Amino acid sequence: MHLIVSVGIFLAVDLALNKAFAAAAIKFPSALFGMFCIFSVLLILDSTVPSAAMALMKFFEPAYMFIHRWLPLFYVPYLVVLPLSVKDIPASSAIKISLIVAGGWLATLCVAGFTAIAIRKAVKTEMIDAEPMERPSPFSSTEVWGWTGVLLISFVAALFYPTALGTQARTCLPFLLASTVLGYMLGSGLPSSVKMVFHPIICCTLSAELTALAFGWLSKLGLEPILGFYLTKESSNPGAGDILMAFLGSVILSFAFSMFTQRKLVKRHAAEIFTSVIISTVFSLYSTALVGRLVGLEPSLTVSILPRCITVALALSIVSLFEVANSSITAAAVVLTGLVGANFVQATLDKIRLRDPIARGIATASSAHGLGTAALSAKEPEALPFCAIAYALNGIFGSVLCSIPLVRQSLLAVVG
Structure with missing residues (x-):
């Protein structure tokens, strides 16, 4: 009953925020706003009434442990329907997009991870151990x-x-x-x-x-x-994918509790987090535009895959600002990026010797958004807070950046 009530509250809060944002015609994802609100409330309570913050954490523990156990599952629907999204793309263009996505993921991963390390050395912040995070129980x-x-x-x-x-x-x-x-x-x-x-x-x-x-x-x-x-996207006639995606808002809300658990580390390493996210987001957008032009990808397809490293909800909002973009291609590129990241992120981070959870979390979320976050945090829970905040900031900064007309025009100029 405790689990049902706590998960139900998450779902109810997400639904209420969705309706409020829709009524106010705000395109920004409401769940990200809710995540920062919950995180802020927990911080305020921790500084004024610590026992209340701990009680809130204890109450919602069954919900965020349930979500953490099933986390990757909620990002699967777009992968399942991927064949429908890419069926009309010419084979040559599909190959170019795949190469841009794979190469771009690796490049962004390295830029974000090594930037975090470089900033830490510059500001001389010593690494301290992350708080231990409870691992979900295996399936019986x-x-x-x-x-x-x-x-x-x-x-x-x-x-x-x-x-x-x-x-x-x-x-x-x-x-x-x-x-x-x-x-x-x-x-x-x-x-x-x-x-x-x-x-x-x-x-x-x-x-x-x-x-x-x-x-x-x-x-x-x-x-x-x-x-x-x-995946019907009809509330009156839902499919299996719609049921799973109904939890996505709750997933993002639950990240606030993981971030709060590691609040000391988040505060201590704010310079690395913010700087590396900003640099990796700018790099991702402009490198995608440039490489798309160099390999001769159609400009409309290149524009469609610009936000490949940003979560689907925000990526679709970003490409809606570009008249020539195809939202189906955007969703496919974002999902493919997440798929590559989910499958290879841990092995790649080990190969390039990014060891600490801060750099690993930032690099993963900045290069492979929610799917990468779900994949890494399932194996390394201590990296989840940094994945969560980088995942949110990456989407926020990318959205703000592309809402500036001058930036959009510069991206189109690079695309050609």
């Missing part, structure tokens, strides 16, 4: 078998009664959701050496897509309609 065999049963029963039921729940999307929802959850559980149980190159997010995505492919073949509907049922 009972959970795995339970979701397997849901998948099999709902899959068969949907084949024989395609509109049993009113619409095909609702009928497909149980087995598509179960296949996504089951894929994540199985991927999480893989050996660490395998997960270094085959992250649970990949396993989760493949599980959902293979299930959709099997149902499309058996029902004679084909893959594309089933993937369309996965």
Whole structure:
């Protein structure tokens, strides 16, 4: 009951903020605003009534531990429907975008990480140990078998009664959701050496897509309609992806508690955090524009992938400022960037010898937004606060920067 109430409050706060921002015609993501508000309240309480801050942390502990346990799962829907987003892109352009995304991710990761280290040396801030963060419990065999049963029963039921729940999307929802959850559980149980190159997010995505492919073949509907049922973006007719993405706002709100746990480190290393995020965001935008022009990518596609390192919600807001942009391409590029980051971030950080959680967190979130954050923090919880604040600041600064007409014109000039 404690878990249900605490998660319910997160969802209710996110919904209320969404409605308030929509009513005020504010395009900025309401959850990021809410995250900073919660963080500020906790800081104020900590300095005035510490016991109240600790009581608030204790009350919401079940909610943010639940979210942390399932964190990568909530970023999967855009990956599952990726085939629908890229189907109309020419093969040559798709290859160029993929190269820009992969190379750009690595370059941004290095710029953000090494900038953080350089700033620390310049201001002579000594590194201190992060507060230990509790790791989520592993998935039990009972959970795995339970979701397997849901998948099999709902899959068969949907084949024989395609509109049993009113619409095909609702009928497909149980087995598509179960296949996504089951894929994540199985991927999480893989050996660490395998997960270094085959992250649970990949396993989760493949599980959902293979299930959709099997149902499309058996029902004679084909893959594309089933993937369309996965993410409908209709509140009256939701799919499995819509259910998962409904938690995204709560995920961002929960980051405030992780940031508060490491508040001493966040305050101590503010110079590294803010400077590296600003530099990496500017680098990401302008390097993408320049490389797109150099490799001969169509200007409209280059503009569409400019905010590749910024979370989807903010990236779509940014490209709406450019008349020639294609929002579907933007979503695909952002998701692909996150996918590369989620799959390779930990191994790459080890290779380039970025050891401390501050540099690792900042570099990860600045280069691979929410998916990278989810992937790294699942294995290194102590990096989550720095991932969270860099993730938020990266989106905020990118949005503010691109809202300036002079900056937009300069980006278009570089794109050509």
